[in-house]
Amino acid sequence: MSKLWRWIILHPGWMIGISLLLFTVLAMGIAKVYLDNDILHWFSPQSKIGNLNYHVNEIFENSNPLIIMLELPSPVLLKENLVHIRELSLLGKQEEGISSVYSITEIEDIQGSEDEMIISRLFPDDILSMPSYDTTTNIILSRESFRSLLSKDGYATAIILAIEPSVRADIVSRRVKKLVNDYLANHCPDWKIYHGGTPNMLNSISQMVIKDLSFLVPLVSVVVLVVLLVSFRSLKGTFLPLSTVLIATGSAMGIMGYLGMPLTTFGVAIPVVLIAVGNAYGIHVVNEYYEKVRILPPSEALYEALRRTFLPVLMSAITTFGGFLSIAFANEMLAAKNFGIISAFGVLLSLIFTFLWLPAWICIFPKGKANLGNLNHENEEGIFSSVAELVFRYRIPVLGIFIVIGIVALYFLFKVEIKVDYLAYFDKKAEVSQITAKINHTFDGSFELKLYAQSDATDPVTLRALQIIEETIRFKAGGNTRPNSLVNIIASLNNGMVQFPAIPESQAEVENLFFFIEGNEMVKAIVNEEKDQLLISFLLPSIESRDRYRLIDEATQLLSSYASVNIVPASKTKETLLSLSAMMLYNRLVRAGHPLPLEDINEALVPSLAYTNVETYEEQLQFLSRAMNILEQRFQISSFLSKYDIFYALSPLLWKEVPIPGNEIQLFKKHGVTGLTKLFTDVEKSILRNQLVSLGLIVLIVVILNTITFHSLLEGLLSLLPIIFTILVNFAIMGAFRIPMDFITVTIAAIAVGAGIDYTIHFLSRYLHEIRQGKNYEEAFYDTFRTTGKGIIFNSLSVGLGFAVLMFSSIVPLRSFGLLMAVTMLVSASSALTLLPVSLLLLRKALKLDHYCDIQNTH
Template sequence: MNKLSEGIIKLKWLIIIVVIGLTAFFSYQLKDIKINSDIISSLPDDDPVALLYKNIGEEFGGNDLGMVLLETDDIFKKEVIEHVKQITDTLKFTKGIFTVTSLTDVIDIKGSEWGIEIGKLVDEYDMPDTQRELDSLKYRVFSKEMYKGSIVSEDGTSTLIMFTMLNGVDKQQLAIEIKEKITRLNLPEKIYFGGLPMMMNDVSDLIISDIVRLIPIVFLLIAFILFISFRTTRGVILPLLTAAISVIWTLGLMTLLGYEITMISNIIPIILLAVGSAYTIHVLNRINQCLEKDRKKALQIALAYIITPVILAAVTTVVGFVSFVFGAYLTMIQDFGIFTAVGVFFALFLSIFFVPALISAFSMYKSANRLKRNGKKKKSFLSNNILRPLKNILFKHPKYALTAWSLLLLLTISGVFMIQRSVNMADYFKKNNPTRVTEDIMQEKFGGSLPVYVVFNGDIQSPEVLKTIKETQEYMETIPGIDKTQSIADLIEEMSDVMGEGKKIPDEKAKIVNLWFLLDGQDIMEQLVTKNLNKAIIQSKFASADSKLMTDFENAMETFVTENSTEECKIEVTGMPAVYVRLDSSLIDSQISSLIIAIIMVLIIVGLLLRSVAKGIYATIPIIATIIILFGFMGLTGIPLDIATVLVASIALGIGIDYSIHIITHFNHALNENGDVNEALEETIMVSGKAIIINVASVAAGFLVLLFSELVPLQNFGLLVALSMIGSGLGALTLLPVILILANRKRKFIKS
């Protein structure tokens, strides 16, 4: 280590130049940084259900269904219908829009004594304007399953204008354009925007607003905490500088490798600011403590001592993040884990190479005298009011701490079994967010907005396949959560009806082909059948985001598919409920697997470091107790496990273990020096305790800023990480010393 620290000081200018060069290079990459709010793109390609869902988007334009919802007291009024047409036309004449379906632009198959009409429900050249025409339109809408509750709500107060986007367009740009154009129409009715493309646009706005608002706050907050801790400019600038550089490198690298910012990875900067600055704090702290007169030598000595613990602290944190790579369902979580780990590594690299190089190059040493003075002043507050009383209680009543922790565990453990899970995208928005409001209305008036698809592979024009489609629809509609379904079979039945043969699938293929001929080229066909007629889908919506209902639906459909899927007509089911069910079960799986991986890795690392399995276990006790209490807290307060909060436990483990490591290393060191457990512990608590409190304060404060995030999971994430930092810090200062006292007493007892 001495050699390394010598080397660092020798090569300071090279290090500084390389860091500046790399920072310039990665900053330049940032110009191409993109935000990806599309949760669908994060579905894993190795899951057939997810892959099928993605493919439906490409083959049927299904996933990109956007919606404009118009709400008023009565839809069937002349002006309202005209406004619907205005919106419809606005959408239709916007570049990048593929199809538009609305009250004024939807297929209508009518039969009459004189013939058939495959046209539009409303003739755009002869809009209904008399009360009679409006009444007859209303009657028609409410008499047909295809319109009632899917285009016009059953209470007649809202209507949907649905659109799909062309493949390959910039969906977010288009979503913005649509919002602007329709808002500019300045219609008197209430207008809401919904569906995934619009939701994505909203998420992306929120991501940007989070980044823009929160990062400066975190920055200032950490700067403030650093200032009151170090009371020097250097103590504020260096940690923030290294953290900021590591953020630039990480985001630059992500961009360079073609990754985009997601609703999870947008917290990378905040994490790196909070966690990354800690390594520099340790390095600086050590340099400050070294009272050697020759400051250059002091730097070298301090560096040689600090490199190992800092590397260890970083490695355990990296383990916490890397643990998500295994078991996470969404690729965006895996990417987040990898890049945060890389970022932590960058922060580590900078704190042990760049910081000493800077200090030595620009002679930013503090004089030993000033150090002493400062040190004394600082000691007084934390030491007298917190650490000394704490130490006294611990020594007098070691069992108190133990009892307190046991009580806390007992109180919260019941909560662990009450933890809820949330995978519904709509829950990610605050209650008053427009997207959330639209979702609620969709749920209430249009049977939800979670798309469900059943795919049929076979000769779609054969009577057998069409009949199977129809049977599947009838079966689906008996399952709670499914209100109505739509497929090509419905259209063929209607056509058969207007040809005077009754509402059924004809028994002869020839008839079906004849009927098909008239439907060919209708907009709706492209959403229901592939061009080469070997695939068709049932479109439906699921009304609830309730995990149990979705799981029941999944199971019911699975049974149906196994019983009815044949060589001639292969059936597959996908859709958001299927994705959510997988996401839901993956939450638990990935929580368990990432936690186990993290615990084992940390045990191994800490065990190796302390050269003792027992000490390794002692070190993890405070953090594991904290995690149990954390889960209990989540259960009791109703904070659900979701794509963000699922990350907390492993991150808390990775960061929180550092406090225990500091306590145990210091304790060992002190014990070796003077041999007395109590004295060693006293020194440990008084010196390392201070560093831990400062560190807890800065990391927790950094994460608490996420409470101001626009996304609910991130708010919860911030709160939970902050709490677990406080918990593990407190654990390291109370529980761990008691364990050490008791363990050493026992050893003494055995020895004697």
């Protein structure tokens, strides 16, 4: 390497030219970078987490819907208001990328008898002159199925737009938002509009990403510049490390573009992280150069600085490189993989430019440090020597303090929570948070939960099993949200035939009903053309992780239980059917805002079981009427629910056969839970595993490399001590201040090991160098602390404050990431300068490993 350093020093122009050429070629790729914050796109279609989501979106031709909530100054169901809602719905249908629109003016109703059935929109093309307006509005106000579109007070409505999975949902939502806003500005300026749903959240996140990049990158550059200026007190010492890392960062972002990787919320952190971390290598080289140039000619000082710092800088870069790669290898999430890969490239480029770009400019401008007020080189060394003496004198109390902090940190470690949620990106006062809260309060929610089953959609047994499953999930979710499924549609169609909504008894009857809905856009979203794949869809509000886990586990267990069933006569399962009907009534009463105790409903229904001779449709209708009268006498239930909804809830009491979990008939060939709610849960469950895998990988890398570097397994293992303590403190802060572990903060531990180990490497490298020069431990410690220790402090301030810039991000998880990484760097540096040498001294003394443990303690 000596010849290489000499050649670099003799040819600075070549080094600058090569660096600029490399930077220019790589940075051109920045133009290819694009935004994508759809969490599903963070997983490949082949991944375990993404596979079913992609399959369901492709088969049923929709993804997360757009939800537009309109708040009117007058009742929604006024004819003049409905005309505008119709126009908005038609504009949405015509927009490219929208597969279907569901609104109060586009809903269909079924009217029929034994002879014919008519399926048509409740509101005709000419709303203003419709003759049956009052009848239509009464139907809407009475049925719970329409409450997803009309608020309880009647002054707000929702338009739900399904987006084709093949298009970018965020781009389509931007076009729809402009379309709707322009229309309302021209025709209904006094209407309030709330753009909700996941696609609109994605747009808000993308806007924050652009805002953060334009603000945070210049800010972190200024912060690092100020720290370097104060540290080195020279323009060269300031701009050389900073310019080195800036061109490395630009080159890394260009590689992102060339590789076709999208810019996500992870991507916002990449330039900030690289600027903060990457300037460390230049700082150590410049610091070493300033130390040598006091006693050597500039060219010799630079040669000695390059020769002495190359190995520790190389090892620091390799461990940091390994830290980022461990994030990439441990994650199924593409966004995290891309973050790890591009950051690793950035570290590698920072290393290359540190030994090409930086030495060339030092050769051209060899001048050393200046004074800053009364602070000069001698004063600096005096300060660091005093601190070193203090640490050495009170090494036992110092170790005791670390032990106490570690014990306290262990307590808070177990209070760390894992949480993934789009709403976690935003402040509670942010517009998108308030809109989502408004939609959740007024309607069902914004986040989809989907239950998928591969089964015969025309089989009544399948439909009954799905009815049991969807009503149970609805009950477990609180009863308020209404599922969108084939069961509801078939029962509604059957109502047109037999005058009450229920699943038909025979498969032939179900097949006949399918004739009336062939090609219907809404049906395509819940059953495929072959009628062998079905979907039940719920819209849920943002709920706590614990409740979400419970709900998804319940859904998974129910699908598994009914994948194979036994068919038993209804006479043997009367209590089961009674409980199901009671639960269905409870769900609808909750949605209507008048919940009754489930036990009271169940008790009220018991007398209805006395009527068992119900064979014909007329007898079944009479049975339902008698049961409804019983409920009316007890609860005046018709004041809260329509006759249609009551009959539908009681319809299981008419079943002649009941599917129960068993092994006689395979009902579902495949099944699963999907949707954004499930995706969040899968990500949360993978976070802890990813954390352990990435930590294990980087710790193994560090131990091996440090053992090889320092020729000692003891030093290799002890080098982990400051990092383990740092990670412990990091998690303790998260637990104490309830900072959740999410898909961003989960990367902190691996980065902390990879980047934080730098301080340990530089300290141990210099310390062993001093030992080899014949100094005892105390002398080696003092000399290391006042020289390399100074570089470590400067570097940790630069890196820590660089990370702290992320606290000004618009994205809440990035603020937490910035705070924790800033604390991590400072704790890691202070641990390397105190905990590491103190532990090393005491351990070597205890084990009597070598001669330099025998120190004359003069204090």
